[in-house]
Every structure is written in C-alpha cells, then in structure tokens.
Amino acid sequence: xASQVTRRRGHNDRATLLHLLRTGITTPALRSPPTPEKxxxxxxxxxxxxxxxxxxxxxxxxxxxxxxxxxxxxxxxLLFLPPSxxxxxxxxxxxxxxxxxxxxxxxxxxxxxxxxxxxxSAPSGSENGGRRxxxxxxxxxxxxxxxxxxxxxxxxGDCEAYMASVLAKYRRNLVExxxxxxxxxxxxxxxxxxxxxxxxxxxxxxxxxxxESNYGVHxxxxxxxxxxxxxxxxxxxxxxxxGYITNCGTEGNLHGILIGREVFPDGVLYxxxxxxxxxxxxxxxxxxxxxxxxxxxxxxxxxxxxxAKLIENQEKPAIVNVNIGTTVKGAVDDxxxxxxxxxxxxxxxxxxxxxxxxxxxxxxxxxxxAPKVTFRKPIGSVSVSGHKFIGCPVPCGVQITxxxxxxxxxxxxxxxxxRDATIMGSRNGHAPLFLWYALNRKGYRGFxxxxxxxxxxxxxxxxxxxxxxxxDDEFVRxxxxxxxxxxxxxxxxxxxxxxxxxxxxxxxVRVRSVWSSGGEISPPCIAAEVAARxxxxxxxxxxxxxxTLSS
Numbered sequence: 001x002a003s004q005v006t007r008r009r010g011h012n013d014r015a016t017l018l019h020l021l022r023t024g025i026t027t028p029a030l031r032s033p034p035t036p037e038k039x040x041x042x043x044x045x046x047x048x049x050x051x052x053x054x055x056x057x058x059x060x061x062x063x064x065x066x067x068x069x070x071x072x073x074x075x076x077x078l079l080f081l082p083p084s085x086x087x088x089x090x091x092x093x094x095x096x097x098x099x100x101x102x103x104x105x106x107x108x109x110x111x112x113x114x115x116x117x118x119x120x121s122a123p124s125g126s127e128n129g130g131r132r133x134x135x136x137x138x139x140x141x142x143x144x145x146x147x148x149x150x151x152x153x154x155x156x157g158d159c160e161a162y163m164a165s166v167l168a169k170y171r172r173n174l175v176e177x178x179x180x181x182x183x184x185x186x187x188x189x190x191x192x193x194x195x196x197x198x199x200x201x202x203x204x205x206x207x208x209x210x211x212e213s214n215y216g217v218h219x220x221x222x223x224x225x226x227x228x229x230x231x232x233x234x235x236x237x238x239x240x241x242x243g244y245i246t247n248c249g250t251e252g253n254l255h256g257i258l259i260g261r262e263v264f265p266d267g268v269l270y271x272x273x274x275x276x277x278x279x280x281x282x283x284x285x286x287x288x289x290x291x292x293x294x295x296x297x298x299x300x301x302x303x304x305x306x307x308a309k310l311i312e313n314q315e316k317p318a319i320v321n322v323n324i325g326t327t328v329k330g331a332v333d334d335x336x337x338x339x340x341x342x343x344x345x346x347x348x349x350x351x352x353x354x355x356x357x358x359x360x361x362x363x364x365x366x367x368x369x370a371p372k373v374t375f376r377k378p379i380g381s382v383s384v385s386g387h388k389f390i391g392c393p394v395p396c397g398v399q400i401t402x403x404x405x406x407x408x409x410x411x412x413x414x415x416x417x418x419r420d421a422t423i424m425g426s427r428n429g430h431a432p433l434f435l436w437y438a439l440n441r442k443g444y445r446g447f448x449x450x451x452x453x454x455x456x457x458x459x460x461x462x463x464x465x466x467x468x469x470x471x472d473d474e475f476v477r478x479x480x481x482x483x484x485x486x487x488x489x490x491x492x493x494x495x496x497x498x499x500x501x502x503x504x505x506x507x508x509v510r511v512r513s514v515w516s517s518g519g520e521i522s523p524p525c526i527a528a529e530v531a532a533r534x535x536x537x538x539x540x541x542x543x544x545x546x547x548t549l550s551s
Contacts, residue, residue, distance in 0.1 A: 144214040182490045182504060183481035185359045185463075187391030189495035195433055203429025207418030208243050214417045223432035229439050230398050233365055234382055236375040243400040245386070249358035250278035251423050252383025252399040254527070256354035257282040257319065258423070259381060259401055262408035263352050264317035270309065272301040274328065276356060288319075288426045299331025303341055310345045318342060318351040324326050324373060324382075328484045330464030330491075332360060336373055339378060353379040358397070359388045359491075360461065366444075366451040370461055374394030378404060386431065389450075390438050391494065396431035450494050452492050462491045470508065471515045479504060 043213070178188055209223045223245050231241045246252045253276065260267060267291045271279045283290035291309050296303040301323070310318060320342070322333045335355070342351045355361065355373055363386035364370040364457045375381060381401035386392040410421035442450070469488045470476055481488045490496075 002523040077300075085190075125363075141516040158335055177480070179500075180479050181495065182500070183488070184477050185388045185491040185493060187387075187389055187493045187495055189493075190391040190393060190438070192393060192434060192437060194436060195430075198430070198433060203433075205245070205411065205427045205429045205432065206425065207416045208421050210242070211418045219432045222436040226398065226432055226435045226439060227400065230384070233362075234373060234375055234400060236400065236402070240403055241375070241400055242403045242406040242421070243398065245427065245435065246383070246397040246422075247424055247428060247431075248395040249276070249356070249383060249397045250281070252358070252385075252397045253278045253321070253354070253356055254282050254285070255399050255423050256290075256356075256381035256401065257321065257385055257406050258286065259409055260319035260352035260354055261286050261288055263380070263405055264319060264350070267317040267319040267352065268313045269319045269321070270306065272299075272323060272326070272333065274299045274326040274331065275321055275323055276327050276358065279356065289313075289316075295326075295331070299326045299329030301333045301338070303334065303337050306338070307341045307345060310341065310347065313539070314346055318347050320351060320353045322353055322355045324355055324357035325462070325464075328464075328482065328487065328489060329466055330360070330462035330489075332364070332371065332461045335373065335377065335379070351378075353381075356378055357382055358385040359463075362389050362447065363451050363463070364461060366448045367461060373384040375400075375402070386435050389493070390435065392431065392434040392438065394428065394431055394434065396428065396435065398435070416533070453494070454455060465490045465492065472510070472511055475511055482507050 013157050024385055026324050055551075141381050181188060201217060203217055203219050206215050207225055209220045209227070226245060227241070227243045228230060228238060231238065231243070246255065251346075257269065257279065260269075264459050269279075269288045270293055271290065272293045272295045273282075274295045280290060280292075282288070294305040294308060296302055320338060322335050322338055324332055326332075335353075336372065338353070342348070357373060359362070361373065361382060364373060373379075375382075381399065383399045384398055386396035386398060387394065406421055410419045413420045466489045469486050470481065475481075476483060476488070481490070490501075492501075
C-alpha cells in the first residue's frame with residue numbers, strides 16, 4: 001500500500017498515529033549509486049567536481065567583496081536580504097517653507113502595521129454532512145503605503161521604517177507557519193548562507209543551457225553540472241541526454257508531455273486519475289486527447305483498466321504519464337508493467353513515457369527493492385522538483401530527456417544567439433546555484449542517509465501518511481494539511497522531527513475528542529479511499545506510548 005490509515009472511528013489513537021508516522025524508519029541497505037565515480041577516492045571526486053563546476057577567480061571576488069564600496073554583502077548575511085549600501089549615502093530633501101510645490105510626507109503611526117484587506121472565503125466544495133470542503137481562507141494581503149511624494153522628493157527614513165516593520169512582521173509570520181508545516185512535501189531544512197554573496201546579481205539562464213548566449217550574467221556552467229549529476233543517476237550518457245533546470249515540477253511535466261506530443265503529434269495522453277493536476281493542464285494547453293485511467297486503492301495506476309483503454313485507441317500512439325509518487329497517497333506506478341502492457345498491446349516503438357518524479361524521483365534510487373527509474377528502459381523523460389526532497393529555498397526542478405527528442409521542439413533564436421528548447425524564456429539563474437550547492441554538500445551518501453531516516457511508511461517507497469480528514473478547518477489551516485475527499489495526509493520530510501510529530505498527534509487526538517463528544521459530527525468513512533479491509537483496522541491504547549493492534 002502506498003498509504004496507511006489511522007483507525008476505525010470511535011477509538012483513542014494518539015499512539016497509533018505516532019506509530020504510523022514513525023513506522024519503517026529502520027531501512028535495509030541501500031543500492032550503490034549508479035556511477036563510475038564510486039570506485040574513485042573522495043579526494044579525486046572532489047577534484048573532478050571543483051575542476052568542472054567551481055568558477056575561477058574566487059579569491060579575487062573575495063578580495064573585492066571586502067573592499068569599501070563593494071555591493072556584495074558579507075558571506076554570513078541572511079540570504080535574499082537587500083545588498084548593503086557601503087560607500088553610498090542617501091540624501092534627504094530639505095523642505096523649506098510651505099511652498100505649494102512641496103509638502104512633507106506624513107509620517108506613519110507610531111505602531112506601524114501593514115494594512116490588511118479583509119479575507120475572502122475560498123469557494124465551497126462538495127458538502128459532507130453540512131461541512132464545507134474548503135481547507136481555509138485566503139491570507140490577508142499587505143497593502144502599499146500611500147506615500148505620494150513629489151518628483152523632487154526622495155525616499156525618506158519614515159518610509160524605510162515602515163517597510164522594515166512590514167518585513168519584520170512578515171518574517172515572524174514565516175517563522176510561526178514553518179513550525180506547523182506538515183501537509184506539503186517541501187524540505188525546509190536547508191542553509192545557503194554561502195550563496196548570499198551572489199544575491200545582488202541578476203542571473204538569467206536564457207535559452208539552451210548547452211549553447212552560449214549573448215547574455216553573459218548566467219550560471220549555465222552550474223546548470224550543466226547539475227544536469228550531468230542527474231543524467232548519471234538515471235543512467236544516461238553525457239552525449240545522449242538533454243535537459244534544463246525548470247522553475248517547478250509543473251514545468252517539468254509540461255515539457256515532458258510537450259516532447260511526447262511533438263514526437264507523436266496524433267498521440268493520446270494516458271494518465272491515472274490521481275496524477276498531478278499539471279498533467280491534465282498540459283492536455284488542455286496542447287489540445288491533446290486525454291484518457292484518465294482508474295487507480296487502485298493504493299493510488300497506483302490500474303493496469304488492467306490501462307490495457308483496456310490502450311486497446312480502445314490502438315490506432316493512435318500512446319503518450320503515458322507514469323507517477324513516481326502520486327500527490328495525495330504517494331503511490332508509485334509500476335513502470336515495468338506499464339512498458340510490458342504497451343508492448344503486448346501492439347504499441348512497440350509507438351509510445352512515449354514521461355516519469356513524474358517530483359518528490360520520490362530522487363528518493364527511490366536509494367531505497368532497496370524499489371523499481372528502478374532508468375533510461376536503459378524505453379522511457380522518454382524524467383522530471384523532479386528541487387524544492388522538495390533536495391530542499392531549495394525557491395521553486396525549481398530538473399527535466400531530463402533524450403537528446404534525439406529535443407530537436408522536435410527546439411528552434412533557433414537570433415535575438416539570444418541560442419536555441420529555444422525550454423518552456424520559459426528567462427530562467428532563474430540562482431536555482432542552479434542552490435541545486436549545485438546542495439548536491440555537492442550532501443552527495444550520494446548524504447541523500448542515502450536522509451532517505452533512510454525519513455521514510456515514514458510501511459510502504460518503503462513512500463514518505464506519505466494518509467488518515468481521515470480532520471473535521472475542523474482551523475486545525476487543517478494551522479498544520480497546513482493537504483486534503484482531498486475524506487482523507488488528509490502528512491509528508492515526512494527531512495525537516496519534520498519526532499518532536500513535531502508528537503505535538504501534532506497530541507493536538508489531533510485532543511481536538512478529535514471534541515469533535516465526536518457531542519455526537520453531532522462523525523469522523524468520515526474512508527473505506528472508499530483506502531479499501532474497507534484497511535479502514536476497519538482498529539487500535540486501542542494500553543499506555544501513553546503503547547498500542548495494542550487488533551482487527
């Protein structure tokens with residue numbers, strides 16, 4: 001099963017939930033990384049990485065940074081703070097008299113708070129016992145302060161104080177919300193202070209990462225280094241792959257499916273019903289015929305239904321999205337069985353497979369007995385997210401495909417002196433730096449340890465725990481739980497500690513007793529989502545940290 005359920009309603013379940021969240025932490029030995037570098041010493045690998053990836057002139061940049069007037073902040077500065085203004089003084093306009101052409105800026109109140117726009121309720125979903133399916137309301141927005149300065153007036157200290165107050169309040173809010181982050185698969189355990197010195201630069205990776213552009217402020221050398229790392233992970237030779245660093249996992253899916261559509265213009269897109277919404281967005285954007293395939297209770301694609309739908313459209317090529325971890329239940333589709341059914345159904349050499357590995361695409365290579373995602377199998381592309389398991393502070397991702405496919409979508413652009421083969425034109429040049437830094441700092445061994453430490457399920461392929469949907473929208477918003485139908489989930493990422501899980505489970509058990517005490521609200525039946533056999537397992541406390549299992 002790619003998901004696990006708490007218990008039958010009506011039972012106290014603190015230890016049960018905690019047990020489920022912590023089950024499977026002891027992990028079997030991991031497969032060796034599929035790279036020839038394994039045999040070389042760590043010093044040789046470090047020399048190879050430094051010789052290829054680290055730009056020259058680092059010492060010179062360090063000296064320049066320490067000079068007066070440098071625009072680079074010190075290396076220990078907080079990431080993404082505005083650069084310091086060394087050697088530069090801001091002039092304040094002296095206003096003389098009360099001439100009509102001048103007026104003083106009204107200072108803000110002593111207690112400066114950002115103006116708020118009233119919250120709006122999210123659209124109501126389907127009803128369940130009179131309870132709204134909405135997971136919350138839109139957050140309050142920050143309004144721009146109405147400083148209507150004249151053309152000859154400059155930014156005043158009052159305005160700067162106001163902005164500093166707004167940002168300080170926003171930072172406090174981020175700290176608080178990060179403490180209660182459990183429902184979405186983002187790794188918030190990272191530290192990139194060493195890269196703060198590069199924040200003042202507008203780094204833009206225009207065009208094809210393998211072709212030099214006219215724009216010189218780029219990080220393509222880092223981007224190619226990251227792509228080489230993933231190509232080795234998925235066993236594709238350097239001269240046989242093409243790829244780029246995307247802005248998010250959705251862009252990776254859009255690009256992978258676009259290549260499939262260009263290779264097979266009349267192809268039909270097949271995806272399980274529990275695929276990410278971006279897959280169906282791609283079908284709408286590209287005006288593709290899309291067939292939704294049923295899923296098993298675990299969330300995996302139902303291969304019997306898949307084969308039946310293939311036969312119905314046998315005259316057209318197949319473009320298949322294979323999930324390496326579904327959005328809600330964390331299910332992994334059986335790639336080998338999908339390939340076998342395509343070949344048995346007469347689609348040999350007439351299919352294209354895109355693997356959506358947004359979260360588990362990087363975890364599975366380090367899990368024993370996990371199905372292997374590799375280009376030695378007849379797949380067309382693989383995409384992962386960089387801000388999930390890797391832990392980048394900005395949304396980003398990696399898309400890898402076969403070099404023979406990219407010519408179908410690429411075009412020359414004279415304006416760039418490059419090729420247009422990506423979804424976006426301008427691409428964040430800082431994202432490759434974050435990825436490069438994380439991959440070098442952790443390496444294969446570091447990712448192995450994190451996968452061992454943070455698999456939370458009896459299903460060794462998943463870090464997602466599924467349970468009944470809480471009946472309190474305020475509780476859902478507080479813990480930022482992702483909900484669908486009658487179920488919710490927690491994703492155990494490297495930043496999720498046992499202490500945080502204990503706090504969550506204690507609060508869930510406490511508020512759940514309040515929901516059911518009056519008898520007006522009953523926990524939802526989740527048998528349809530996770531199978532009746534699993535939903536009827538009940539747990540009973542024997543002690544604060546003990547649990548008795550019966551069925």
